Amino acid sequence: MNDGTISERKTDSVLELRGITKVFPGIVALSDVHLDVRKNEVHAIVGENGAGKSTLCNVITGIFPPTHGTIYWKGEAIRITHPSEALSMGIAMVYQERNLIPGLTGAQNISLGMERARVGLIDEAYSRKMAEALRERVGARVPLDVQAGNLGASQQQMIEILRALAHRPQLLILDEPTASLDRNDIECLFQVVRHIREDGTAVIFISHKLDEVYSIADRISVFRDGRRISTTATPELNRGTCIKHMINREMVEQYPKVTSQQGRILLAARDVSDGRTLTNVTLTVKSGEIVGVYGLVGAGRTQFAEVVVGLRRASHGEVRFEGKPLTPRDSPAMRIRRGIFLIPEDRRRKGLFSAFSIRENTSISFLETLRGFFGLIKRKEEKRRVQQVLDSAMLRVTYNNVDQGIEELSGGNKQKVMIGRWIGRTGLRLLIMDEPTQGIDVGAKREVYNMMRELAERQEIGILCISSELPELIGISDRIYVFRDGAVSGELGRAEFNQEEILRRAL
Amino acid sequence: MSENRSPSIRPREKPSQGFIVALRRYAVAVVLVILFVVFAVLEPSFSQAQNVFNIVRQASIIGLLSLGLTCVVSVGEFDISFAALSTFSGVMSVVLLMNGVNLYLAWLISVLAGVLVGSLNALNIVVLGIPSFIATLGMQSILLGVSRYFTGGTVLYAAEYPRGFEAIGRALVFHTIPTPVISFLVFGILLVLFLEFSRSGRYIYSVGGNPEAARHVGINVRKIKFISFVIMGLLAGVAGIIMASMFGSGNPGMGDGYLSPVIIATFLGAVFLKDGLTNSRGTIVACLVLAVLENGFVMTNVPYYMKEVVQGFVLLIAVGSVAVLKGQSVSGGK
Numbered sequence: 001m002n003d004g005t006i007s008e009r010k011t012d013s014v015l016e017l018r019g020i021t022k023v024f025p026g027i028v029a030l031s032d033v034h035l036d037v038r039k040n041e042v043h044a045i046v047g048e049n050g051a052g053k054s055t056l057c058n059v060i061t062g063i064f065p066p067t068h069g070t071i072y073w074k075g076e077a078i079r080i081t082h083p084s085e086a087l088s089m090g091i092a093m094v095y096q097e098r099n100l101i102p103g104l105t106g107a108q109n110i111s112l113g114m115e116r117a118r119v120g121l122i123d124e125a126y127s128r129k130m131a132e133a134l135r136e137r138v139g140a141r142v143p144l145d146v147q148a149g150n151l152g153a154s155q156q157q158m159i160e161i162l163r164a165l166a167h168r169p170q171l172l173i174l175d176e177p178t179a180s181l182d183r184n185d186i187e188c189l190f191q192v193v194r195h196i197r198e199d200g201t202a203v204i205f206i207s208h209k210l211d212e213v214y215s216i217a218d219r220i221s222v223f224r225d226g227r228r229i230s231t232t233a234t235p236e237l238n239r240g241t242c243i244k245h246m247i248n249r250e251m252v253e254q255y256p257k258v259t260s261q262q263g264r265i266l267l268a269a270r271d272v273s274d275g276r277t278l279t280n281v282t283l284t285v286k287s288g289e290i291v292g293v294y295g296l297v298g299a300g301r302t303q304f305a306e307v308v309v310g311l312r313r314a315s316h317g318e319v320r321f322e323g324k325p326l327t328p329r330d331s332p333a334m335r336i337r338r339g340i341f342l343i344p345e346d347r348r349r350k351g352l353f354s355a356f357s358i359r360e361n362t363s364i365s366f367l368e369t370l371r372g373f374f375g376l377i378k379r380k381e382e383k384r385r386v387q388q389v390l391d392s393a394m395l396r397v398t399y400n401n402v403d404q405g406i407e408e409l410s411g412g413n414k415q416k417v418m419i420g421r422w423i424g425r426t427g428l429r430l431l432i433m434d435e436p437t438q439g440i441d442v443g444a445k446r447e448v449y450n451m452m453r454e455l456a457e458r459q460e461i462g463i464l465c466i467s468s469e470l471p472e473l474i475g476i477s478d479r480i481y482v483f484r485d486g487a488v489s490g491e492l493g494r495a496e497f498n499q500e501e502i503l504r505r506a507l
Numbered sequence: 508m509s510e511n512r513s514p515s516i517r518p519r520e521k522p523s524q525g526f527i528v529a530l531r532r533y534a535v536a537v538v539l540v541i542l543f544v545v546f547a548v549l550e551p552s553f554s555q556a557q558n559v560f561n562i563v564r565q566a567s568i569i570g571l572l573s574l575g576l577t578c579v580v581s582v583g584e585f586d587i588s589f590a591a592l593s594t595f596s597g598v599m600s601v602v603l604l605m606n607g608v609n610l611y612l613a614w615l616i617s618v619l620a621g622v623l624v625g626s627l628n629a630l631n632i633v634v635l636g637i638p639s640f641i642a643t644l645g646m647q648s649i650l651l652g653v654s655r656y657f658t659g660g661t662v663l664y665a666a667e668y669p670r671g672f673e674a675i676g677r678a679l680v681f682h683t684i685p686t687p688v689i690s691f692l693v694f695g696i697l698l699v700l701f702l703e704f705s706r707s708g709r710y711i712y713s714v715g716g717n718p719e720a721a722r723h724v725g726i727n728v729r730k731i732k733f734i735s736f737v738i739m740g741l742l743a744g745v746a747g748i749i750m751a752s753m754f755g756s757g758n759p760g761m762g763d764g765y766l767s768p769v770i771i772a773t774f775l776g777a778v779f780l781k782d783g784l785t786n787s788r789g790t791i792v793a794c795l796v797l798a799v800l801e802n803g804f805v806m807t808n809v810p811y812y813m814k815e816v817v818q819g820f821v822l823l824i825a826v827g828s829v830a831v832l833k834g835q836s837v838s839g840g841k
Contacts, residue, residue, distance in 0.1 A: 311723065331725070333725035333726070336724075349719060350723050351720050351723065353716040364713060371706065375705050376705050
């Protein structure tokens with residue numbers, strides 16, 4: 001699979017990584033990575049979520065140093081301790097998320113940090129000329145005098161690329177640059193990238209969209225689980241082979257046997273669009289089954305879950321729960337009362353209250369059932385029920401006492417509390433889980449899978465499980481829907497489960 | 508992702524560290540006791556029952572207002588109009604009385620006016636989306652202006668007040684306990700029960716701590732914020748009518764002096780028990796600290812301007828120590 005170890009330093013390599021390893025407490029993000037990037041090339045890095053692409057960039061741009069290994073820049077070994085050092089050496093990066101100053105114009109953003117001042121006052125003409133020259137050189141078409149906040153997504157992207165180019169980098173890293181662009185803009189972007197390449201700058205292009213990678217990249221490196229699996233010239237890499245390199249063929253975890261019998265239709269979504277991300281999503285979940293939802297970041301899975309739960313409005317289409325349509329008037333609280341529970345992804349941002357205790361974090365979903373005199377919370381009862389859930393065979397959370405601060409728990413236990421919050425509430429009909437095993441170890445994952453199977457076996461409950469871990473979904477689901485670019489690109493029954501097929505539909 | 512192989516519970520803080528944490532959490536209460544003792548030693552009449560009641564009476568108005576502000580800050584917002592609102596309610600009660608309105612009715616209307624203004628604040632902030640500081644700043648201006656208009660620009664003294672007018676401000680229960688103290692006690696208990704032990708109170712802290720997570724759990728964030736501002740309005744109204752009764756007049760400037768101490772008390776209270784989160788019990792203790800300081804200074808003949816200097820220092824030291832020790836600052840939520 002490898003194209004051989006790089007034993008001699010390539011003379012036209014502008015960047016060379018040798019033996020780069022990055023270890024975080026408990027996890028190895030990069031393992032012995034050898035990589036070279038040449039002048040005048042667009043080098044694509046592809047891989048699934050968690051393959052190590054972001055960590056690789058962070059190491060190259062100096063956000064943190066590698067645990068082992070050396071970086072060679074223009075032939076010399078370097079140690080970067082700060083991103084600004086990388087920038088001054090000629091390594092620039094454009095991130096997935098925008099980092100522009102909305103109140104400044106395009107030109108001002110481009111020349112940010114490189115302005116010239118006369119007697120303390122910024123020379124705007126100089127900035128403007130700099131921005132214009134860059135724009136010409138690269139063939140971009142974007143207004144320079146409009147406030148960045150008023151520009152469209154692709155225009156903002158272009159401004160950011162120009163801003164990176166203002167530092168005259170020899171290496172430009174683009175992280176998922178097409179994430180928020182439409183087809184036309186993508187073509188414009190590619191023209192610009194080709195110009196940049198001709199100019200002599202090396203480009204690292206990170207993406208999971210194989211179509212685009214194949215049309216812009218000269219070489220493709222596939223990463224998986226922190227390792228570089230292969231590097232091949234684009235014309236020589238067969239798409240099927242590429243996908244094979246991306247996925248893990250071995251399914252180490254064992255999943256509980258799927259024996260559910262499906263009952264009535266719990267959730268029926270038809271042609272759901274939200275005017276922004278989702279387009280005509282049609283999907284059903286029956287009681288007694290676990291329905292998996294696979295897709296890459298940005299595919300619209302979480303957005304769909306938010307529509308079902310009432311946190312996001314659908315502009316189009318219909319969602320029916322137990323036969324009855326859900327309207328915008330059905331608030332999230334009302335949908336919870338009807339039995340639709342959502343365990344959100346990103347527990348730090350959307351799930352846990354960091355200032356609260358374990359008790360308070362768990363009971364927050366069923367406080368209304370703990371009302372005592374004058375609306376005060378029945379604390380003894382609360383404690384009992386919280387302990388009951390957390391100590392249950394399904395969850396077995398490790399903690400000292402329920403009044404501990406939630407932040408004292410490990411990630412895996414925090415995730416279990418998130419699950420416990422909803423398991424502890426009665427009346428569950430449809431459980432939507434968004435990345436439910438995020439951050440928990442193999443043993444705990446198994447427990448969660450068993451819990452899911454157990455719940456599904458209670459005939460009135462259906463589960464919709466959104467996950468980026470394909471093996472996990474294949475192991476526990478009865479059916480899998482594949483999302484791509486906000487729409488359902490495929491539905492597979494258990495008999496048809498095939499990693500390559502599913503991944504193909506997701507890319 | 509990285510946490511899954513570390514021990515399931517982070518190692519407990521060393522026992523000595525636990526002691527430091529406890530010290531930090533109860534520091535404000537400890538300071539209260541120390542201050543009390545110091546002043547009692549310096550000036551023996553300080554610790555006499557009558558003076559103690561004086562202290563709590565002084566704390567009462569600040570207490571009512573800061574309990575209200577605690578609600579608002581805990582939900583993640585701010586309200587700078589409370590002082591002007593209490594002035595407005597107080598002035599309104601006097602104006603109504605001067606026009607022959609029944610005493611209890613006048614009080615009721617004035618308090619309801621407070622509730623109404625609180626609702627208006629909530630509307631501006633929750634529905635229109637005006638940032639809370641700006642919205643309440645604008646309201647403050649309006650209230651001050653209206654109060655001045657009602658009093659014709661001067662202090663209103665009624666020729667004769669209905670009997671019972673002084674009851675809530677200047678009277679004594681059992682010949683010893685000033686009535687404002689009773690009000691503070693009653694509302695204090697109610698607010699502690701509400702914020703710390705009731706569902707809505709828990710929701711208030713939830714919204715302040717993580718509004719996104721609160722939404723995901725089905726909490727009606729708008730409703731909860733609304734409730735907070737209404738409570739602030741109610742308490743400001745009550746404080747206003749007590750003030751009017753205390754001073755025996757409708758003074759369009761009577762609330763002004765409370766702006767600083769109330770804000771200080773609210774954030775100083777955050778240090779007590781909750782390591783940087785505003786909370787009701789902390790606020791009460793902080794009010795007592797400020798009142799003890801003020802009263803103590805008077806009793807020991809410290810120049811009056813020292814009060815503000817010390818208040819400022821106390822706040823900075825208290826909040827600063829939380830920020831340094833905990834690595835994060837005081838807030839209404841996280």
